[in-house]
Amino acid sequence: MARGEEAVVQQQQQNRQIVLKEYIIGGDSPKESHFGAASATIELKVEPGSNAVVFKNLYLSCDPYVRTRMSRSAYNVADPGDFDFGPFPLGSLISGLGVSKVVDSGHPDYQKGDLVWGTAAWEEYSVIQDPIGFFKITDDADVPLSYYTGILGMPGMSAYFGFFDACAPNKGDRVFVSAASGAVGQLVGQFAKLAGCYVVGSAGTKQKVELLKNKLGFDEAFNYKEVDEDLDAALKRYFPEGIDIYFDGVGGKMLDAVLPNMRVRGRITICGMISQYNLEKLEGVHNLIHILPRRVRLQGFVVFDYFHSYGEFLEKMLGWIKEGKIVYVEDVVEGLESGPAALVGLFSGRNVGKQVVVLARE
Amino acid sequence: MARGEEAVVQQQQQNRQIVLKEYIIGGDSPKESHFGAASATIELKVEPGSNAVVFKNLYLSCDPYVRTRMSRSAYNVADPGDFDFGPFPLGSLISGLGVSKVVDSGHPDYQKGDLVWGTAAWEEYSVIQDPIGFFKITDDADVPLSYYTGILGMPGMSAYFGFFDACAPNKGDRVFVSAASGAVGQLVGQFAKLAGCYVVGSAGTKQKVELLKNKLGFDEAFNYKEVDEDLDAALKRYFPEGIDIYFDGVGGKMLDAVLPNMRVRGRITICGMISQYNLEKLEGVHNLIHILPRRVRLQGFVVFDYFHSYGEFLEKMLGWIKEGKIVYVEDVVEGLESGPAALVGLFSGRNVGKQVVVLARE
Structure with missing residues (x-):
């Protein structure tokens, strides 16, 4: 073997991957069996003259929208809009958001060692031709890198723009947050307090309820699950x-119960509908009529519309984190092979806080 | 009898009235039997020193919201807001909007012979202490007085502000209007054409469909009722x-069918939900999830919020009417005793155009 050949061989690496093995059909819940493990050989150097970048994926973000792309059923939220919410091709890599490190680059904007967050396929390494839509991680703040999957990433922006922009809060407003201990909800509650609001959250375990009241600063x-038979009575007790303002992450029965409890000129921001993603036939919402005399506004919210304002968001959030005004709860699991169970766990509420999968810490 | 006594007697008048005889219960439709005829003696002169006004009611407006006040059931749209949408007390006068003439006045703002539109009880004459919220009819335009129950009154303002403000139209937008030949819908369609939009209307008879296409300028x-089994296919055919933009006057199944057909950043203005007012259990809307990826906004719209802008509206509308840019279709019935059937008829779609009841023409 000539020396040159040897050098090339040394750059090749086994690359473990998670792919979509089966579509989630009808009203089924996501299971680990819908995912498959795969492996491929990858070249960790870019071709001379190419503008490709080789990323080592460090942290993967588990977000409910990823599950919706694992189904091709009619109630999929797939949309002809400007971001691809459509189904993953069968057998293709699962893909979401994550934090990655540049291992090699032929692109002038990326240098070896750079850290970025953005689209991340569920594999150890990714080669991306002419990468776009990635945010450089340049701050020297003493925050965990995993924060860029959560408080400083897409869920953080969802909470920030979803609350401050879409919900248009006023001091003294009465704010309700569902899925309140999740990646987005825990921040919405804290933002509501910063805005001088009264805020109540709902969650699915005693532990999460304690977290909301004792660590995350919710008023109530x-x-x-304990009041499921009479959500209306519970809402009337707290409101x-x-x-x-209702910041909705769940849809379905909770949204239906909220509608008759809205105040005149109330705002509902629909950021997610996790209760509906595993249903074959979506639950009917019966109380929409209440938005009429109450002049309520419902707004479907997609955070990708705000990505151009990332700089504004990051500056504000880093300031609040440094001042100790905002805290963040993460649920971190180790290893690519833990990814499927972590994503599945979102739908039974197994995670406490933002669900992150660590592939490597550097 | 002294001369003074004789004069007083001459001012007394029998005053025929329509009252709420029975509440509409559960899922019942309004029927003529829910209304009662009554009669009272009324003094057509105000007491010296009083600031009351005696109105002769000329035209009464039949509007779907009046029916919602004839029920005290849980799905009533009654609201703690700033306008009274609550149930009428049993036995009290039916009340809505109308055109009236001042017969006598102790109030400095009202002179005998003045014409106004505003709240009007379903009776021949009304005495109102210190009247507020009435609009003087001062223009010398050659328009029928009945227009102030429709195109120049509340339904006209609903269409004008509901479309131009709440729907935020852009040239080229694809607009759908339900209840399109009704008091409000026929104007929304014409406004959409003025704004350079493509507009399609739905209605419940062949005659109304012809009216929309041939007289009111809808594109389609x-x-x-002919496509009820597959509204989705009909909407996909026309859109x-x-x-x-969806201007919703009906709610229920139509709203549900529209949701998956909305474009990204679409706007739905909920101006009425006439399909739901007679139901004991409101229909479930199953497709709300589509507002999420499509960033759709649903806005509950109440025209009373815009009454402070009546002057702006009136000037614009009179201009368009004079220029022949806007036409209006009315369905006029004669006599107070025709009122109950006329209101009931709104719910079977018996009326063609704005339903008006004439009590007197001057």
């Missing part, structure tokens, strides 16, 4: 004068 | 690229 919190 | 129209 309740376990929706005797009604709700000005 | 269809009879929803192969989706709907930017």
